[in-house]
Amino acid sequence: MRLHCDVVCVPRPDGIDPRGQDAYGFDERAGLVAVCDGAGSLFAAGDWARCLVRRFVADPEPLLYGDPGPWVAAAAADWRAGLDLDTAGDRVRRAAAGGSGATIAAIRGVPHPDGYRLDVAAVGDTFVFVVRRGLLCLAHPPLPGDTFPARPQLVTTSDPDPPARTSVELQPGDTIAIATDATARWVTGRGATFWPELATLPADRLAHALARRRDEGEIADDDLTLVRCHLR
Amino acid sequence: MTYSRRMSSRHPGCIVLLIDQSASMAEPIAGDAARRPRAMALAAAADQLLDELVQRCLDKSGRVMPWCDIAAIGYGGHGVRSLLQRPALQLDASADPARVFVSTADLDSYAETVPGTGDPLAPSRRWIQPVSDGVTPMVEAFTVTVALVSRWVAAHPESFPPVVLHITDAQFNTGDPTPQATALTNLRTADGSVLLFNLHLSGNAAEMIEYPAHPPQVGDEFATWLYQVSSPIPPQLAETSLFPLEKGARGFVLNGGAASLLRFFMWGTPGRVI
Numbered sequence: 001m002r003l004h005c006d007v008v009c010v011p012r013p014d015g016i017d018p019r020g021q022d023a024y025g026f027d028e029r030a031g032l033v034a035v036c037d038g039a040g041s042l043f044a045a046g047d048w049a050r051c052l053v054r055r056f057v058a059d060p061e062p063l064l065y066g067d068p069g070p071w072v073a074a075a076a077a078d079w080r081a082g083l084d085l086d087t088a089g090d091r092v093r094r095a096a097a098g099g100s101g102a103t104i105a106a107i108r109g110v111p112h113p114d115g116y117r118l119d120v121a122a123v124g125d126t127f128v129f130v131v132r133r134g135l136l137c138l139a140h141p142p143l144p145g146d147t148f149p150a151r152p153q154l155v156t157t158s159d160p161d162p163p164a165r166t167s168v169e170l171q172p173g174d175t176i177a178i179a180t181d182a183t184a185r186w187v188t189g190r191g192a193t194f195w196p197e198l199a200t201l202p203a204d205r206l207a208h209a210l211a212r213r214r215d216e217g218e219i220a221d222d223d224l225t226l227v228r229c230h231l232r
Numbered sequence: 233m234t235y236s237r238r239m240s241s242r243h244p245g246c247i248v249l250l251i252d253q254s255a256s257m258a259e260p261i262a263g264d265a266a267r268r269p270r271a272m273a274l275a276a277a278a279d280q281l282l283d284e285l286v287q288r289c290l291d292k293s294g295r296v297m298p299w300c301d302i303a304a305i306g307y308g309g310h311g312v313r314s315l316l317q318r319p320a321l322q323l324d325a326s327a328d329p330a331r332v333f334v335s336t337a338d339l340d341s342y343a344e345t346v347p348g349t350g351d352p353l354a355p356s357r358r359w360i361q362p363v364s365d366g367v368t369p370m371v372e373a374f375t376v377t378v379a380l381v382s383r384w385v386a387a388h389p390e391s392f393p394p395v396v397l398h399i400t401d402a403q404f405n406t407g408d409p410t411p412q413a414t415a416l417t418n419l420r421t422a423d424g425s426v427l428l429f430n431l432h433l434s435g436n437a438a439e440m441i442e443y444p445a446h447p448p449q450v451g452d453e454f455a456t457w458l459y460q461v462s463s464p465i466p467p468q469l470a471e472t473s474l475f476p477l478e479k480g481a482r483g484f485v486l487n488g489g490a491a492s493l494l495r496f497f498m499w500g501t502p503g504r505v506i
Contacts, residue, residue: 014240016291040238044292083292091340092294094353095287150471221238 001116001172003031003109003229006203008183010211010224016046020223022180023049023102025057031109032057035227037126037180038102039154043095044083049102051078052155056106064108064121068160076157101154104163105140105178109170109231116170116231121163124152125181132174134196139188140166148185175199176229182222183210203228234424235468237392244335245300246384246394247285249278249360250377251315252433253308256402257364262434263489270401270433271362278304278360282339289336298337303380304359305332307373309366316342316359325379329387332380370404374412378419381426385419393424397496401433403454413461427463429483431496441486445478448486459484 005028011020021038023046034056038045055075056063062071076099083096103124110117120128120140125148130138141164153161170176177198179187187198198206206226213219239245257271264273282302289297304315305323314321314332316339321331334342343357381394396416419426432455434440441448447459462484470477485492 012238012240014238014242016297041288043287043290047292089294090353090356091287091290091296092292094355095290097353098287217233217236220233220236 001111001231003028003033003176003231005033005227005229008203008207008210008224008226008228010207010214012221012223015223019046020225021046021049022223022225023053024178024225024227025053026227026229027057030057030060031111032060032107033176033178033227033229034060034104034106035126035178035180035225036102036104036155037124037223037225038100040222042100043098044079045100045102047082048075048079048100048157049104051075051082052102052104054078056104060106060108063104063106063163064119064165068155068163072155072157072160079157099157101156103152103181104155107176107178107229109229117167118170118176119165119167121165123155123161123163125149125184127179127181127184129177129179129184129187129198130168130170130174131177131195131199132171134199136192136195138166138168140164143188148181152181170231172231174231176231177226178229179226180223182214182220183224183226186210186213186219187226199228199230235392235466237390237421237423239299239392241298243391244298244388245392246333246381246388247300247302248377248381248394248396249281249302249304249315250373250396250398251278251304251306251360252368252370252400252402253306253310253363253365254368254402255309255364255366256368257308257362257433259401261489262487263491269362269364271364274399274433275358275360275362279358280355282343282359283355283357286336286339296337296340298335300336301333301384302336302339303329303332303334305373305377305380306363307369308363310363312369312373312376315361318342320361323376323380325375327376327380329380329383333384367406368400368402368404369406370400371407371409371412374409374416378412378415381416382419385421385426388421390422393421393426394419395427395429397429397431399431399433399496400458410457410461417461417463424466425463427466427483428461429496430458430462431485431488431492432458434487434489440488440492441484442488442492443477443481444484444486445480445482450486455486458486 036049038049105126
């Protein structure tokens, strides 16, 4: 058994970066997936989100099991190296000194003789959902209820909040969905009947539905990212 | 879902600083060890806000995005003026928004450079000159603001609604601006009504009241008036507050000093939606 992934990614059309400030990455053979949401009000947050995703796919263990401090420091060095600070003006140098931040949710699928385990680490309000036979059987971090946090915890370039970790045993046919906040808020607000749809709807139709609802104001004006993984 | 539109090139935001520059602004501000005049503390805080707005609109190449239109309107013995231009631009109700509002993308070109402090990361730009002179023509200032904001709203019907941050230390003395203040908060975009937040500056150690949900019981009609014309803080902004807000809290501070002034500016600016 292994994870098979597809992606729904709908960046804001008017954002600072046409790629958006969300980032995702996966390595299906290694069972690794990460989704990050760069904090919109912070400098070069999309770049920071992409640095974190790349770092996780290359070196997942510190975030999942160890001390994430040096891991974050290495990602921050990557981020600064991409800013070309030698030729930058005072505003960019000041902004870079202030750093950046992002939320992250990351998973690793671990096959073992008795089955398949999913190890999960998350900081902030990017969520991992596990859907089994059409029912939600895990949301990590735990869902905050009606109101998502206005100031979620972040992995910053200087001082990471500690990751919330958990593990769950998967079964064949399970679907794992990893979603940034605006998508997660919409998905969880649709009620229990939506989980089977979330697991089975083709990615292009899901992307179209998300974009349309954002245009209509039903979903927050934000980048929308969802990575789905099917275990089979 | 109101008050949720994020500022962008297509849907820029709008922030108006409405600044009392009457004679009493020469008196010292409360809570400032250097006992700076209120006008000076206010100019410094406004400069900090403008600098921060530009920083928030910066991409990694150093380009500043045109995500927000800014106006700084001063009123005092000199009448009503737009403070970003040099020399300050005299305003009346026929003022052209295109000459008054400055995009975040252009804001730095309106700034003076401040001599270096030795810290390469310290802000080094100044936009607002401290002025304290004459009467308090608040009604005229609100009239101009309504005219400018109504034209801005007509041109940006889908944007996050304008936020007007009004700072004063005195009673109005050229008429009652209630109709104008009401007209201002009745303006709206598809994303919500214009937000009018008021801060009353103080020079004494009277009790400060921040963001109350009920009229202040201080026996001061002007304080009650300022409270009544202040907008309720929308839940979407209240949830970003760094301190707890009572349900129904309004964007109003009474007897604010130097620290509350800066907090008022930074908090009243919808940074979350940028």
